[in-house]
Amino acid sequence: MKSGFGNTKGGSPTLNSRAKPLKRPTQARAIFTVEAIYEAFVRIWQRDGWSRLTTREVALETGVAIGTLYDYFPSKEALLSGYIRHRLDVLLAQMDQDVIQPTELDWQTRIKRLVCLTCNPDDARQPLFNHAVSLIEHQIAESRHHSRVYEELSQKWRQALAACSDLPTQPSASTIEAWVIMAWGGRRYCITAQPTAEQTAAWLSEMQTMICSRLSSISQDEARADEH
Structure with a gap:
């Protein structure tokens, strides 16, 4: 067979x-x-x-x-593969348009938008990033495809952080990569676990708060180090 x-x-x-x-x-x-x-x-x-x-x-x-x-x-598997790639391209373009390119955003707003775009499993603009797709993902994706998505998302996150000109201190590359794993991995697990809308909203809010708090902490630690 x-x-x-x-x-x-x-x-x-x-x-x-x-x-x-x-x-x-x-x-x-x-x-x-x-x-x-x-x-x-x-x-x-x-x-x-x-x-x-x-x-x-x-x-x-x-x-x-x-x-x-x-x-x-x-085949319909090829159609699904092409569609997923297409929606990922749309997601990356949305990050450019909504997070990286705007010049008037403060860093907190920029980061909250970035986290929401990366994390939200219920985004209506991604109609087939769902549980049904996760069940047949093995039919259309190889390890190199997952690696490519991770690298592309990491690049967008680095660009988004670099666009935060009002952020006193930039996080390290390894910190940004850890956040990408946490955010995208959490989104994928939400698709698998299928929490309620309220639970998903609470998770998104916590992710935004946690990363913003961590960025504030990094800047404060750097300021204290400069004082000494």
């Missing part, structure tokens, strides 16, 4: 090639088409569930030829 994975290398399974998108759109028309495919994909999944979702149905609902869809996505 085939497991959906290809040959193993060094003890680590590799995905079947059909679980990977064939290409990413670059021209405006192709980008529009693929985004329409993603929208239909989300609607069908939410309506019918993963087991009943087919690439043919996605093509029909999108209004594109099945061959056009197969130019990008040879």
